Amino acid sequence: MKGQTLKEALKSTFVLAVILLCALAGYLIYSLIMGNPVNFEGMNPKGHPLPGNYLAIIYKGGFIVPILIAVNLILLTFVVERIIMLGVASGKGNLNTFVRTLQTYLNDDKIEEASQLCDEQRGSIANVMKAGLHRYRTLQADKTLMNDQKVIALQKDLEEATALELPVLSQNLIILSTIASISVLIGLIGTVLGMIRAFGALATAGAPDSLALANGISEALVNTAFGITGSTLAIIAYNYFSARIDATTYKMDECSFSVTQTFASTLK
Numbered sequence: 001m002k003g004q005t006l007k008e009a010l011k012s013t014f015v016l017a018v019i020l021l022c023a024l025a026g027y028l029i030y031s032l033i034m035g036n037p038v039n040f041e042g043m044n045p046k047g048h049p050l051p052g053n054y055l056a057i058i059y060k061g062g063f064i065v066p067i068l069i070a071v072n073l074i075l076l077t078f079v080v081e082r083i084i085m086l087g088v089a090s091g092k093g094n095l096n097t098f099v100r101t102l103q104t105y106l107n108d109d110k111i112e113e114a115s116q117l118c119d120e121q122r123g124s125i126a127n128v129m130k131a132g133l134h135r136y137r138t139l140q141a142d143k144t145l146m147n148d149q150k151v152i153a154l155q156k157d158l159e160e161a162t163a164l165e166l167p168v169l170s171q172n173l174i175i176l177s178t179i180a181s182i183s184v185l186i187g188l189i190g191t192v193l194g195m196i197r198a199f200g201a202l203a204t205a206g207a208p209d210s211l212a213l214a215n216g217i218s219e220a221l222v223n224t225a226f227g228i229t230g231s232t233l234a235i236i237a238y239n240y241f242s243a244r245i246d247a248t249t250y251k252m253d254e255c256s257f258s259v260t261q262t263f264a265s266t267l268k
Contacts, residue, residue, distance in 0.1 A: 009174050018077050019070075026070030034059035048211070060215055061222030064190030068226040071186065075179050075230060078172050079237045086244055089169055091123020099251050102129060106262040111136060124165040125252050131161035132259045140266070147267040154263055158256040165252070169245045173238060180234035187227015194220030 039056035049056030105114035118126040198216030
């Protein structure tokens with residue numbers, strides 16, 4: 001199956017809206033919450049953070065921080081979106097129980113009961129099986145095709161129904177994989193800028209500017225931490241959802257095989 005590309009994902013109004021809203025939220029969190037003067041000594045955001053005030057410490061990470069906040073908010077949004085959508089795709093009740101019950105009905109040649117079970121379950125697997133069972137009944141009544149042709153036609157319909165469901169399951173995963181790649185790189189940009197600032201403070205004539213040195217080191221470390229955190233969480237989320245999709249795909253293939261085998265046995 002051809003996966004969704006980043007260009008295709010960005011054409012979605014929902015995706016663009018999420019990115020824009022998260023970018024705005026990232027800026028507001030950075031400037032209004034982290035940059036609140038009460039977090040700093042002398043009520044001055046350009047000064048030292050109050051002891052133990054982590055919001056102010058993160059604020060010292062510089063202008064890359066709101067970008068990383070936005071990236072992490074985008075990640076969180078699409079993790080929640082995938083959890084909801086995969087939950088809907090799983091349908092009602094326990095998926096493993098549905099598969100076992102469906103196979104039992106098919107083995108007993110109870111096609112009507114199997115079709116009704118799919119109507120009640122309403123998940124991605126149920127949608128594929130419903131399409132297959134509809135074709136099953138049509139082919140049983142068809143007198144123009146040979147038995148082998150009927151089996152091939154049923155297999156083709158099941159494959160087409162599966163191909164229609166899989167993009168729904170994998171939608172927006174490209175966003176998670178992209179965040180996994182770019183989050184750490186964005187953080188690295190902030191790290192490099194912070195180190196440039198720190199070494200610039202050391203290079204001044206006379207005594208080094210301790211405030212500029214501290215700000216530079218803080219900027220480097222904060223951006224490193226934020227970038228690695230976003231990338232790590234995105235990798236975990238991507239692998240988790242990929243595993244769930246693979247498991248669902250396997251169950252689709254398993255049920256499709258059962259439908260095909262049951263149909264073939266009725267033609268003998």
